[in-house]
Amino acid sequence: MSPWDNELALLLARVQFAFTISFHFLFPAFTIGLASFLAVLEGLWLATGKSVYANLFRYWVKIFAVVFAMGVVSGVVMSYQFGTNWSVFSDKAGPIIGPLMAYEVLTAFFLEAGFLGVMLFGLNKVGKKLHFTATCAVAVGTFISAFWILAVNSWMQTPTGYEIGANGQFLPGPSWPAIIFNPSFPYRLVHTTIAAYLTTAFAVGAVGAWHLLKDRDNPGARTMFSMAMWMAAIVAPIQIFVGDMHGLNTLEHQPVKVMAMEGHYQSHPDGAPLILFGIPNSAEKRVDYAIEIPKASSLILKHDLNAPLAGLDTVPDTDEPPIGIVFWAFRIMVGLGVAMAGLGLWSLFARWRRHLYDWTLLHRAAVVMGPAGFVAVLAGWVVTEVGRQPFTVYGLLRTADSASPLDAPAVAFSLAAFVVTYFAVFGAGIWYLLRLMKKAPDAHEAGLDGSPIRSAGITPAAGMIEGDVA
Amino acid sequence: MMDLTVIWAGIIGFAIVAYVVMDGFDLGIGILFPRLKVGTERDTAMNSIAPVWDGNETWLVLGGGGLMAAFPLAYAIILPALYAPIIAMLLGLVLRGVAFEFRWRDPAHRPVWDVAFTLGSTVATFAQGITLGALLQGITVEGRAYAGGWWEWLSPFTCLTGLGLVIGYALLGSAWLIWKTEGSLQEQAYRHAWRLGFALLAIIALVSLATLYLDAQYHRRWLVYPGVLATAQVPLATLIVSVLFFRSLKLRRHLQPFLYVLALFGLCIVGLGISIWPDVIPARLTIWEAAAPYRSQVFMLVGAVIMVPIILAYTAWSYWVFRGKVGAEGYH
Numbered sequence: 108m109s110p111w112d113n114e115l116a117l118l119l120a121r122v123q124f125a126f127t128i129s130f131h132f133l134f135p136a137f138t139i140g141l142a143s144f145l146a147v148l149e150g151l152w153l154a155t156g157k158s159v160y161a162n163l164f165r166y167w168v169k170i171f172a173v174v175f176a177m178g179v180v181s182g183v184v185m186s187y188q189f190g191t192n193w194s195v196f197s198d199k200a201g202p203i204i205g206p207l208m209a210y211e212v213l214t215a216f217f218l219e220a221g222f223l224g225v226m227l228f229g230l231n232k233v234g235k236k237l238h239f240t241a242t243c244a245v246a247v248g249t250f251i252s253a254f255w256i257l258a259v260n261s262w263m264q265t266p267t268g269y270e271i272g273a274n275g276q277f278l279p280g281p282s283w284p285a286i287i288f289n290p291s292f293p294y295r296l297v298h299t300t301i302a303a304y305l306t307t308a309f310a311v312g313a314v315g316a317w318h319l320l321k322d323r324d325n326p327g328a329r330t331m332f333s334m335a336m337w338m339a340a341i342v343a344p345i346q347i348f349v350g351d352m353h354g355l356n357t358l359e360h361q362p363v364k365v366m367a368m369e370g371h372y373q374s375h376p377d378g379a380p381l382i383l384f385g386i387p388n389s390a391e392k393r394v395d396y397a398i399e400i401p402k403a404s405s406l407i408l409k410h411d412l413n414a415p416l417a418g419l420d421t422v423p424d425t426d427e428p429p430i431g432i433v434f435w436a437f438r439i440m441v442g443l444g445v446a447m448a449g450l451g452l453w454s455l456f457a458r459w460r461r462h463l464y465d466w467t468l469l470h471r472a473a474v475v476m477g478p479a480g481f482v483a484v485l486a487g488w489v490v491t492e493v494g495r496q497p498f499t500v501y502g503l504l505r506t507a508d509s510a511s512p513l514d515a516p517a518v519a520f521s522l523a524a525f526v527v528t529y530f531a532v533f534g535a536g537i538w539y540l541l542r543l544m545k546k547a548p549d550a551h552e553a554g555l556d557g558s559p560i561r562s563a564g565i566t567p568a569a570g571m572i573e574g575d576v577a
Numbered sequence: 578m579m580d581l582t583v584i585w586a587g588i589i590g591f592a593i594v595a596y597v598v599m600d601g602f603d604l605g606i607g608i609l610f611p612r613l614k615v616g617t618e619r620d621t622a623m624n625s626i627a628p629v630w631d632g633n634e635t636w637l638v639l640g641g642g643g644l645m646a647a648f649p650l651a652y653a654i655i656l657p658a659l660y661a662p663i664i665a666m667l668l669g670l671v672l673r674g675v676a677f678e679f680r681w682r683d684p685a686h687r688p689v690w691d692v693a694f695t696l697g698s699t700v701a702t703f704a705q706g707i708t709l710g711a712l713l714q715g716i717t718v719e720g721r722a723y724a725g726g727w728w729e730w731l732s733p734f735t736c737l738t739g740l741g742l743v744i745g746y747a748l749l750g751s752a753w754l755i756w757k758t759e760g761s762l763q764e765q766a767y768r769h770a771w772r773l774g775f776a777l778l779a780i781i782a783l784v785s786l787a788t789l790y791l792d793a794q795y796h797r798r799w800l801v802y803p804g805v806l807a808t809a810q811v812p813l814a815t816l817i818v819s820v821l822f823f824r825s826l827k828l829r830r831h832l833q834p835f836l837y838v839l840a841l842f843g844l845c846i847v848g849l850g851i852s853i854w855p856d857v858i859p860a861r862l863t864i865w866e867a868a869a870p871y872r873s874q875v876f877m878l879v880g881a882v883i884m885v886p887i888i889l890a891y892t893a894w895s896y897w898v899f900r901g902k903v904g905a906e907g908y909h
Contacts, residue, residue, distance in 0.1 A: 179631055180670060180674035183638055183667060183671075187656065189645060190653060190657070194654070197656075198649050198721055198722075201645050201646065201650075201653070201869065205642070206877045206880075209642050209647075210877070212638050212639045216635045216638055217632065217892070218891075221888065221891045224629055224899065225628070227628070228899070276870075278870045278873075279870065279872040279873055511656075513657060517661070525668070529671075532675050532693075535683075539683060
């Protein structure tokens with residue numbers, strides 16, 4: 108293989124991983140929140156007996172089934188991507204991250220999959236209480252899954268608790284908690300989980316708002332919009348606070364990533380400016396057309412206007428991530444986060460003035476903000492993953508030294524196959540989701556266990572009959 | 578002393594067997610799908626696996642994830658060596674998995690998703706069969722990495738094992754349908770089971786004979802006296818199980834054919850074990866050379882010992898919930 112061919116194969120492998128993980132991440136970002144939302148709906152139904160909750164459960168469980176299926180199949184791909192395209196990384200980091208991922212399978216994937224069948228199809232077979240248990244098991248499973256996979260990711264960002272073996276492998280040290288609870292893990296776990304909840308809240312809120320625009324008296328639309336806006340109002344501000352803590356943690360452990368996020372090419376010995384916008388110019392090592400607030404970056408990051416902040420001039424070029432991508436992705440994420448908190452505040456105001464269900468402009472804004480969570484989650488992921496470059500295990504193993512010994516054509520061919528299949532399959536899936544969401548929740552929502560049954564021309568089984576609570 | 582590496586080889590082996598058995602009939606139904614009548618028959622066949630396929634597929638993730646965790650070097654060599662079949666398998670599983678949901682969501686395009694279901698199931702199965710064959714025929718290794726080209730896996734032998742697995746899973750699928758359905762669909766399944774049964778036996782015989790001449794190691798292990806006295810029990814048992822299987826078809830048993838097909842798969846896996854144990858990549862890498870360090874093994878073993886029985890318990894419970902014959906109207 109020529110060196111050029113090597114470079115190309117590496118680039119294609121990185122594009123393939125970015126492509127498959129980005130597509131995959133959209134689905135769990137939605138199902139983590141949606142599973143909890145469904146558990147809350149079913150719990151409220153059991154507690155109050157109000158049919159609106161049962162109807163909403165049936166409405167959203169159909170959407171959940173489609174999203175979950177896409178999450179599962181795209182997730183299986185991920186568990187093999189490490190081996191097919193990043194075999195050197197798998198060999199070296201396998202003894203550490205392999206067991207964490209095995210725990211994810213053992214404690215989360217089986218739990219979700221094992222109870223999913225009962226959750227989707229089993230209400231008439233197991234009774235309400237056991238069915239609620241199954242729904243909760245799926246919801247807990249999604250969270251446990253996030254716990255382990257984020258432990259893996261965080262260890263790659265801030266590796267601790269390892270030893271280096273004679274063959275170059277990372278070996279576990281005496282303490283597994285030291286590996287799992289590495290410095291960035293608690294922050295990343297909380298930040299990502301809240302992001303998933305917000306993503307769901309804004310998707311649910313947009314669906315509710317869409318239907319309120321058509322019929323402001325639809326009880327299902329009112330309930331889901333109200334629940335979603337409570338989440339937005341309470342959780343979005345918390346997320347901004349948590350995000351700030353995560354940023355400070357990153358400054359401590361991965362300062363170069365923060366330099367890229369901030370666009371700080373130069374060191375600032377007495378107070379660094381906060382660059383709001385600008386165009387990073389890595390060739391000239393400056394940010395063109397910068398709009399900046401003097402000393403504000405030092406205030407945010409060091410809580411001191413005049414605190415010195417080191418810039419990328421202190422780092423060798425070969426250890427820098429791509430600045431522009433990290434810089435822009437960070438601004439997209441923060442901008443959307445602030446907009447989400449803004450919509451949450453607006454909804455509080457509307458609620459206080461008793462216009463939550465008839466303020467058309469608010470509903471339109473909520474519809475527009477429907478995809479905001481997904482975009483913000485992907486942008487945040489880009490910040491942290493691209494910001495980790497040029498390493499796979501931060502500071503220890505370079506991305507260029509992690510890839511499989513594959514020829515560029517092989518990687519190009521598989522990438523093309525993934526792109527074609529994913530756009531066709533998940534494009535259709537997202538289309539079906541939008542179609543399900545377009546239908547207004549009605550007072551006699553059919554259950555999912557009804558769907559295969561109905562299609563065969565038989566009436567839906569009795570079970571979740573409206574208000575059918577003993 | 579029973580060492581941890583052997584225990585882990587056992588656990589990964591168990592996950593792979595669990596996967597082959599459980600997703601085998603799901604994929605088999607996908608392979609048989611074009612032979613089933615549009616409407617009631619297809620809907621019933623789909624209903625019979627809709628609640629369980631996801632859990633079944635998870636064993637594949639445990640097999641892959643577990644291999645990376647317990648034998649990282651094997652994972653790092655085998656996956657690049659089988660790059661094309663693995664990617665094809667993954668894409669096949671994507672098509673197969675979404676078809677479960679999409680065909681109900683979009684009746685206007687149901688024929689398209691039915692084709693996707695069959696295509697995905699068949700490609701995934703064929704690729705798994707190729708993977709097995711490629712492992713048996715040998716992989717070029719240098720140092721800690723795969724050193725062959727990206728077509729090394731392709732040979733007449735691997736195509737034969739691919740075809741064999743397609744037939745085997747289709748047989749599992751028809752035996753599952755015999756157990757879980759009734760009426761015309763069950764009749765269909767009986768007919769398929771006869772034909773597929775004979776085809777599978779033929780292909781097992783072919784693959785077994787071909788294996789003996791792939792590598793001197795296999796030849797030695799199977800045929801040299803006195804080992805042959807033990808190894809000869811495997812083909813003998815296969816013959817007996819086959820007779821019992823066809824007899825159960827003749828007697829119109831419902832559950833027995835499925836159990837006998839499982840036994841056939843079990844015997845094939847025992848045969849595989851005789852050929853390659855204790856290598857993870859035959860003649861190149863033993864399980865001890867590929868194993869993760871002691872601390873990784875211990876940490877995971879705690880999880881596996883606690884979790885696997887719990888997983889088996891609630892998996893069994895889920896199957897119990899959906900027990901009995903399934904009709905087009907759902908579960909009776």
